[in-house]
Amino acid sequence: MTKPKVLISDKMDPNAARIFEERGCDVDVITGENAEELKARIGEYHGLAIRSSTTVTPEILDAATNLKVIGRAGIGVDNVDIPYASGKGVVVMNTPFGNSITTAEHAIAMTMALARMIPAANARTQNGEWPKKDFMGIEVTGKTLGLIGAGNIGGIVATRAQGLRMKVIAYDPFLTEDRAVELGIEKVDLDNLLSRADFVSLHTPLTDQTRNILSRERLENAKPGIRIVNCARGGLIDEAALKDCLESGQVAGAALDVFAEEPAKENPLFGAPNFICTPHLGASTTEAQVNVALQVAEQMADYLVNGGVTNALNMPSLSAEEAPKLKPYMALAERLGSLVGQLAHGNLTKISIEREGAAAQLNGKPITGAVLAGFMRRYSDTVNMVNAPYLAKERGLEVSEIRHERDGAFNTLIRVTVETESGPRSVAGTLFGSDKPRLVEIFGIGIEAELDGHMLYIVNDDKPGFIGRIGSLLGERGINIGTFNLGRRDAGGEAVLLLSLDDAPTAETIAEAEKVEGVKTVTALVF
Structure with missing residues (x-):
């Protein structure tokens, strides 16, 4: 029986290649190729393991005549044309749990940075100033955190926020009453959440339903002085409207790890008051990078060798057992x-x-x-x-x-x-x-x-x-x-x-x- 052949086209932990080999696959690690080079190469492979650098377009999928599975080491699959892959009969998998804790911790870090204005205070102090009177922060204890999305990552944020003695409310159409009770959070509608929350943290995928879920109208009608954190996906917030609300003081602060267009070399939010940003670092910890690489290798090898389907986005899950x-x-x-x-x-x-x-x-x-x-x-x-x-x-x-x-x-x-x-x-x-x-x-x-x-x-x-x-x-x-x-x-x-x-x-x-x-x-x- 011919061994399945896998291409790792983005940089990931070297143990991923070892797992593929141990589980019966041949693997090549070839990173940094452009679209034309990948298109010329992809026809000989049964599996493609990627992170965020490789974009899987219809043209590449048309050339991938033997491809059975694409594995994304991470959560977001914006760089894969899933409907086209589905039409070609290619399974698309992600690793939704490998970087959950890392992303949740980043959201909490951004929340604390907003509350105490740490980046601006750091910059001015290192500039030779001592601007103690200019940085009057707020405590998070006793404040209300509103989660937009209470799935895996949102649930972890909830438990961490409760450890900081915050009250947590959540808007999530898929959150059951039993799960809300288990998490110790209150399930509310979106307008209720925005009218009550001191902080809002977004943890929802980007879909047609969630695009600009924080629209200009919702931002302007939210609780005055609200602070917003987004470590989920770019495009969930109307960025131009957020800038206006920061300048007017309607929004007291915002911390974004993600943007509608990335890499965000230019953005209307840059320079806005009380605005903090990081370059999509939510999953950037040593532990997370190892976890997602190992997880995607295990899942893909399991499918190619045993027929098990785990964390697939376009077909039912089927365990190896x-x-x-x-x-x-x-x-x-x-x-x-x-x-x-x-x-x-x-x-x-x-x-x-x-x-x-x-x-x-x-x-x-x-x-x-x-x-x-x-x-x-x-x-x-x-x-x-x-x-x-x-x-x-x-x-x-x-x-x-x-x-x-x-x-x-x-x-x-x-x-x-x-x-x-x-x-x-x-x-x-x-x-x-x-x-x-x-x-x-x-x-x-x-x-x-x-x-x-x-x-x-x-x-x-x-x-x-x-x-x-x-x-x-x-x-x-x-x-x-x-x-x-x-x-x-x-x-x-x-x-x-x-x-x-x-x-x-x-x-x-x-x-x-x-x-x-x-x-x-x-x-x-x-x-």
């Missing part, structure tokens, strides 16, 4: 999706995936992804579990997942149903011996069959002599039959025949089969 257990279920799911995709006709707008028995107890997201990967091959020959959900969404396919607690005729069962112009069409399968996928039902007809290789699906009248006629036809055409699988609704009624063939049937053979007495439809399948 889960992967072997789910593998046969995913194989079954993909074949069922492929089968219904090849047999159902017309514009299909809805698909449902039902799980019962043992399958209902497993992580359902990878199973759904596998079904969609099989099904969407009717539209694309480059589909996989990563890009299938995106392709389905593009085509307006409504996907539903149903988990049944009931016991059925099989120990485990996966059923895939699509809505067609003629009504629902359903196929179902199970596992024999815990790891052998089997079809057990097709469009309401019970049948037992493996789905593998080249197959022929025939709907026919259940009449004597039919099997002999089909067998003779294929024999005359030199096509060997591997397996012969039969099912019928009622004796003498509609029946189905599913044949596995050693070779793909030609169009002429299919046309001849359609002329055989009793045949209704003939469809060539491939798995």
Whole structure:
């Protein structure tokens, strides 16, 4: 088996390369290349490990013909075109926890620096002055800290702020009441937070919903004398409005580690009163750089070698422990999706995936992804579990997942149903011996069959002599039959025949089969 090949294109801890090698990957460390050089090189690699210097554009992804995974050693992935990578079937991972403590501590440091005006006092003191009367600070004890975003980093900031005896309130649409209680913070809406907070610290990703979340209107209507810290992402604050509010005194101070445009060699905030800034240092500690480098190497190697998916931004997580257990279920799911995709006709707008028995107890997201990967091959020959959900969404396919607690005729069962112009069409399968996928039902007809290789699906009248006629036809055409699988609704009624063939049937053979007495439809399948 060929080893996966990984390129580390940005500077990171050298132990990352060691981890890749120890876990079965070949690795090259080539940093500092420009876009054209990376584009020329990337085609031979299965994995790309980056930090913030490498920008993964559509042009690079088009050239990355063997790429399976991109790993970002850090949280932000603004330098990766995730939708385009998803369309190419490339997993995009980040390391959201490796620098959490470091970033949270930087936010607290910036808060303290604002409260005591440390940078300005330091500069003037070192300039030979003794401006003691010019720097009357405030205590943070007893003050209210408002968090915009209370996820991993925001939660750490909350605990540190509470250690400083601050009261913490938070605006976060995804914060549950139970989690708020666990953190000991009060969940509020954004306007309430801005009207009460003495300090505001932002800890939210940059999305269409959060861009300029601190707009001019919100800044002007906030509590007078508020102080603002942003160690999250640039673009969360209207920088021109913040400058005006600093100059008017509406905002008493601001400390930014991130800017809308970086590197920020010029910015309207530079020179504003009571403004502190650092050059995106939130993750810049020795410990954090080691942690994110090791974490991204572990995650990427786990995916390339074992199929485990951790901290992926464009597909469901799948642990290395889960992967072997789910593998046969995913194989079954993909074949069922492929089968219904090849047999159902017309514009299909809805698909449902039902799980019962043992399958209902497993992580359902990878199973759904596998079904969609099989099904969407009717539209694309480059589909996989990563890009299938995106392709389905593009085509307006409504996907539903149903988990049944009931016991059925099989120990485990996966059923895939699509809505067609003629009504629902359903196929179902199970596992024999815990790891052998089997079809057990097709469009309401019970049948037992493996789905593998080249197959022929025939709907026919259940009449004597039919099997002999089909067998003779294929024999005359030199096509060997591997397996012969039969099912019928009622004796003498509609029946189905599913044949596995050693070779793909030609169009002429299919046309001849359609002329055989009793045949209704003939469809060539491939798995």
